Amino acid sequence: MDDDAPGIEPGTPYLAVDLDILDRNLRGMAAGAADRGLALRPHAKTHKCVPIAQRQLAYGAAGLTVATIGEAEVFAEAGCTDLFIAYPVWASDARARRLRALAERVTLRVGVDSPEAAALLARALVGTGAEVLVEVDSGHHRSGVEPASAGTVAVAAARQGLPVRGVFTFPGHGYGPGRRADAAADEAGALVAAAAALEAEGIDAEVRSGGSTPTADLTDGDVLTEFRPGVYVFGDAQQVELGSCGWPDVALTAVATVVSRSGPRVILDAGSKVLGADQPAWVTGAGRLPDHPEARITALSEHHATVVFPADRPTPGLGEQLRVAPNHVCSAVNLADELVIVSDGRVADRWAVAARGANT
Amino acid sequence: MDDDAPGIEPGTPYLAVDLDILDRNLRGMAAGAADRGLALRPHAKTHKCVPIAQRQLAYGAAGLTVATIGEAEVFAEAGCTDLFIAYPVWASDARARRLRALAERVTLRVGVDSPEAAALLARALVGTGAEVLVEVDSGHHRSGVEPASAGTVAVAAARQGLPVRGVFTFPGHGYGPGRRADAAADEAGALVAAAAALEAEGIDAEVRSGGSTPTADLTDGDVLTEFRPGVYVFGDAQQVELGSCGWPDVALTAVATVVSRSGPRVILDAGSKVLGADQPAWVTGAGRLPDHPEARITALSEHHATVVFPADRPTPGLGEQLRVAPNHVCSAVNLADELVIVSDGRVADRWAVAARGANT
Numbered sequence: 001m002d003d004d005a006p007g008i009e010p011g012t013p014y015l016a017v018d019l020d021i022l023d024r025n026l027r028g029m030a031a032g033a034a035d036r037g038l039a040l041r042p043h044a045k046t047h048k049c050v051p052i053a054q055r056q057l058a059y060g061a062a063g064l065t066v067a068t069i070g071e072a073e074v075f076a077e078a079g080c081t082d083l084f085i086a087y088p089v090w091a092s093d094a095r096a097r098r099l100r101a102l103a104e105r106v107t108l109r110v111g112v113d114s115p116e117a118a119a120l121l122a123r124a125l126v127g128t129g130a131e132v133l134v135e136v137d138s139g140h141h142r143s144g145v146e147p148a149s150a151g152t153v154a155v156a157a158a159r160q161g162l163p164v165r166g167v168f169t170f171p172g173h174g175y176g177p178g179r180r181a182d183a184a185a186d187e188a189g190a191l192v193a194a195a196a197a198l199e200a201e202g203i204d205a206e207v208r209s210g211g212s213t214p215t216a217d218l219t220d221g222d223v224l225t226e227f228r229p230g231v232y233v234f235g236d237a238q239q240v241e242l243g244s245c246g247w248p249d250v251a252l253t254a255v256a257t258v259v260s261r262s263g264p265r266v267i268l269d270a271g272s273k274v275l276g277a278d279q280p281a282w283v284t285g286a287g288r289l290p291d292h293p294e295a296r297i298t299a300l301s302e303h304h305a306t307v308v309f310p311a312d313r314p315t316p317g318l319g320e321q322l323r324v325a326p327n328h329v330c331s332a333v334n335l336a337d338e339l340v341i342v343s344d345g346r347v348a349d350r351w352a353v354a355a356r357g358a359n360t
Numbered sequence: 361m362d363d364d365a366p367g368i369e370p371g372t373p374y375l376a377v378d379l380d381i382l383d384r385n386l387r388g389m390a391a392g393a394a395d396r397g398l399a400l401r402p403h404a405k406t407h408k409c410v411p412i413a414q415r416q417l418a419y420g421a422a423g424l425t426v427a428t429i430g431e432a433e434v435f436a437e438a439g440c441t442d443l444f445i446a447y448p449v450w451a452s453d454a455r456a457r458r459l460r461a462l463a464e465r466v467t468l469r470v471g472v473d474s475p476e477a478a479a480l481l482a483r484a485l486v487g488t489g490a491e492v493l494v495e496v497d498s499g500h501h502r503s504g505v506e507p508a509s510a511g512t513v514a515v516a517a518a519r520q521g522l523p524v525r526g527v528f529t530f531p532g533h534g535y536g537p538g539r540r541a542d543a544a545a546d547e548a549g550a551l552v553a554a555a556a557a558l559e560a561e562g563i564d565a566e567v568r569s570g571g572s573t574p575t576a577d578l579t580d581g582d583v584l585t586e587f588r589p590g591v592y593v594f595g596d597a598q599q600v601e602l603g604s605c606g607w608p609d610v611a612l613t614a615v616a617t618v619v620s621r622s623g624p625r626v627i628l629d630a631g632s633k634v635l636g637a638d639q640p641a642w643v644t645g646a647g648r649l650p651d652h653p654e655a656r657i658t659a660l661s662e663h664h665a666t667v668v669f670p671a672d673r674p675t676p677g678l679g680e681q682l683r684v685a686p687n688h689v690c691s692a693v694n695l696a697d698e699l700v701i702v703s704d705g706r707v708a709d710r711w712a713v714a715a716r717g718a719n720t
Contacts (some may be wrong), residue, residue: 143620
């Protein structure tokens, strides 16, 4: 940032968050959860910011989801008391000690997808009250067991003395054009099958947790008990291109300056070290310009975005500031030390990305 | 990191640098520069680390290249006295004040590619002794003017009172299979033409600066006076797949743990928030495993790498630690707060990524 004083427009590139849009997104998801009787446990990996977590909880979130012990430590330190590490944590050595310290401090749930991981978790957690959820694969083919095998993992965990509270999945295969409905159906099917597998072993799957931003509207409140969307707080170019939000819902953009231009091409000073390099095959570029939806980011270097405008449109001039929606906002936030909070067109605050880089 | 004490193996995921390979890479590039009479001005955006900059200078680098004023400030603070910001800096407002403060402290060169940018640079820099180089496009089609137009920009800068020292380019189109030789030839041709354009205006192009890691071996020492490779210090999966280095030259890897497995698929705890998401169309995956060259990273989430092993090979077990070379090491380094320095198989030190996130 060029200037550190609050209220002063910072130097580009920086990440700006529209507070009113953010607030609308937070309230909207909370209302949608309440309507369906679903517990909302938003994934804090997207924002990594304490003030946003506090707002989510104030609007009725049951607790937070995180991906790492490090993220959990940051939010526990900030006073969050109910955390789910939605990850198959391998609790060896120092990780076991950190996990136990967390469990002694907050209400903690941890993911597990193998008897071996359960054994390590048991050494760390038995006696603390921490619970586990069995991770199942609903079609994304990442971590998680087949639903039919969830009982085996649950039994192994229970025999080690871990309280098994239920099952969870991430329907990440919904990140693709036209795939949201199928992914939501797969999610519900996998959680039903996994819950049945646990119940066949005499273990009640009281918690059936799923969810992602693309599938959030389609989450089946008759099957799931909670969902864990993350990206909805900010939106991003991917979500717009998937159809799960519109430009008016995009709360976070990188503000960038035109530093070079040539014909229909302008170069912005926000590159992959600001926006992140995420670019799945189905997106139309390396991010989008909400105020110029006809423009395309055709290339991204570390400090350059190459933006091409249609030949019949005027191209922005040197020194102009443009807003860029990253493809994947979680990556962009994790590159920044702070977010610049804008309200009514003025810089209102700066929020630290407190869990930036908390990867362990 | 799980443990902060030096000498203790940190918790995964973390970035490890083999000090002996790093040192060999640094010496090798310095020797190659000396052999051809080229000044080596390595790009510090790759490592962002003071101890590596100091080694580069000790081995004979003429100075450092950086991409932003923020990076320049970090290395100036660390005692580096000769810096080139190889970027078309738009020196408005606070950026102008920071640039002037830098120029009063170190020997400074800055890139320029338009008369408008030259006017702003002049307001910031005239009288400080700072010099400019005109950026030309040698085929990468990012920033920079056509070589024939370099004279126009140089004249504009000189009329504003800026000392014009020469021309520079980045042959980034050499990042593609079989394109290194053409890119190096384009680079030399563009710099010859741009230098002629300056000389036609009575301005001596004493400095003709180019270079990148893929083209470094091919840099024409009869045309160029200096080159600016960055990635060579560490190497990465992209460079190996391009053929510009081999696995024994890769000094930096992410150390990750197998947290889940299913058939030929294992899941590592290093995802895009550790490795970066860079994946040009021509690479074979989202990073590579130097110790398992037959394995492929078929998908990357924020905290998961999905690695597929050939059916006839044993897959690593749960809890095993594997090394992953990121596709683009500059992105991976910029995600980390520190690098774990390994020598003779032991943790020898930890180096701060001092310029991490220095994007303005």
